[in-house]
Amino acid sequence: MRVQVNGLSLFVAARGHGPAITFVHGFPLNHRIFDTQIRTLSRTYRVLAPDLRGFGKTPFTGDAISMDTYAADLVALLDALDIEQTVLAGLSMGGYIAFAFWRRYPERVRGLILLNTRAGADTQAARARRFATIEMVRHTGLTPLINDMVPKLLSPVTQRGKPHVVRKLTDIMHSATVEGVTAALYAMAHRPDSRPLLREIHVPTLIIAGRDDAIVPVSEAEEMALAIPHAELHVVDHAGHLAPMERPRTTSRLIGAFLAHL
Secondary structure (H helix, E strand, C coil): CEEEECCEEEEEEEECCCCEEEEECCCCCCHHHHHHHHHHHCCCCEEEEECCCCCCCCCCCCCCCCHHHHHHHHHHHHHHCCCCCEEEEEECHHHHHHHHHHHHCHHHEEEEEEECCCCCCCCHHHHHHHHHHHHHHHHHCCHHHHHHHHHHHCCHHHHHHCHHHHHHHHHHHHCCCHHHHHHHHHHHHCCCCCHHHHHHCCCCEEEEEECCCCCCCHHHHHHHHHHCCCEEEEEECCCCCCHHHHCHHHHHHHHHHHHHCC
């Protein structure tokens, strides 16, 4: 379905009834990374999985984008669908957006699920790499970025044994727009450090990390779990940076168990 929010025609996969859970995808992805979770969890819950500005089926609108911009789109989506509270599940960049959402709209959050993400801001070196990537994408398009990212996003087990996941991931990334990708890179480079925020998160929180994540090491997930008062951490074996795609049944089971106890 499409929902008009903040002057934007936002595409959202919406399925099921009951308490709401909202999945927020990472970079440079779209809602399809959560296909299994949407299908299984919608038997019991109202599942929402939007495409962010410039990704998937949502066009790019606007110039200066921040994590707060994405968070404002999400709260406008909830308002449009008359949803007072949601469990907010963010993967990678979606986790950065979840922190921004918590910072601005904590009363709308029933629980948090942080998947393959980190709380810290970019280092100077990481910020410089994002700016270099912006220039590369502007000049060469998305293909070099996709070719570079796919091996980093997936565990060796997934790359060797699940070619269908590799194909799906590549297809998902090709659906992004240059404008959406460059705006997201700029927004991530300028996002604030959310580590001081962690001790203020007072809702139940599930943290899922991939044992083979080459982008966010398990140690960072462990630090988040120690800092958030009501957090539980699960490390998924044979998963890299995309646990919902690489180990979809395990990830769905962990999320389902978490939701059942809220």
